[in-house]
Amino acid sequence: DAGVIQSPRHEVTEMGQEVTLRCKPISGHDYLFWYRQTMMRGLELLIYFNNNVPIDDSGMPEDRFSAKMPNASFSTLKIQPSEPRDSAVYFCASTTAWVRYTGELFFGEGSRLTVL
Amino acid sequence: QQQVKQSPQSLIVQKGGISIINCAYENTAFDYFPWYQQFPGKGPALLIAIRPDVSEKKEGRFTISFNKSAKQFSLHIMDSQPGDSATYFCAASPQGGSEKLVFGKGTKLTVNP
Numbered sequence: 001d002a003g004v005i006q007s008p009r010h011e012v013t014e015m016g017q018e019v020t021l022r023c024k025p026i027s028g029h030d031y032l033f034w035y036r037q038t039m040m041r042g043l044e045l046l047i048y049f050n051n052n053v054p055i056d057d058s059g060m061p062e063d064r065f066s067a068k069m070p071n072a073s074f075s076t077l078k079i080q081p082s083e084p085r086d087s088a089v090y091f092c093a094s095t096t097a098w099v100r101y102t103g104e105l106f107f108g109e110g111s112r113l114t115v116l
Numbered sequence: 117q118q119q120v121k122q123s124p125q126s127l128i129v130q131k132g133g134i135s136i137i138n139c140a141y142e143n144t145a146f147d148y149f150p151w152y153q154q155f156p157g158k159g160p161a162l163l164i165a166i167r168p169d170v171s172e173k174k175e176g177r178f179t180i181s182f183n184k185s186a187k188q189f190s191l192h193i194m195d196s197q198p199g200d201s202a203t204y205f206c207a208a209s210p211q212g213g214s215e216k217l218v219f220g221k222g223t224k225l226t227v228n229p
């Protein structure tokens with residue numbers, strides 16, 4: 001079975017540019033999460049969706065960040081304009097309503113973003 | 117504020133040795149404590165998990181010890197192998213759900229041959 005698929009795997013951009021990260025969750029999973037990983041702050045939850053609806057976006061750092069989930073098989077995380085401090089690895093993860101009680105999230109391989 | 121503190125930040129162990137990673141939490145509403153393992157270039161993956169009604173859980177060479185009164189839990193890797201070299205994250209989840217899963221900052225484990 002295919003796991004969580006993220007693209008691009010690597011992105012290098014210049015400050016001020018728009019960045020769009022994409023995620024395809026595991027089929028049948030109804031929860032989708034976006035995390036950001038940095039050395040300083042570790043894994044931070046940015047936002048999560050349930051049945052395509054954003055439930056909690058309190059972790060989104062500022063208005064430059066936005067996330068959408070137009071359907072059950074696709075989500076995007078957009079940063080506009082990007083800044084060097086946004087450089088990090090961004091992970092998408094998914095899970096199902098019953099699996100969540102075991103605490104298991106299925107992570108993608110991440111998108112490494114470098115903003116110059 | 118929900119927080120999970122993890123130590124050490126990095127750990128070097130010889131092959132065959134015991135690796136021990138510790139975590140502490142503050143929020144008594146946490147009731148599920150998973151550990152995730154992350155290899156370079158990959159996403160974290162669930163390794164083992166425990167609930168607070170159990171003081172210890174063992175799966176192969178991996179054991180979680182849980183001290184509810186001290187609000188601490190730890191991961192022990194027995195007979196550590198070079199293939200165990202990875203970053204380990206403890207985490208905590210409130211009321212049994214993985215929403216708002218709070219992660220520790222991670223421990224980079226290196227097992228020397």
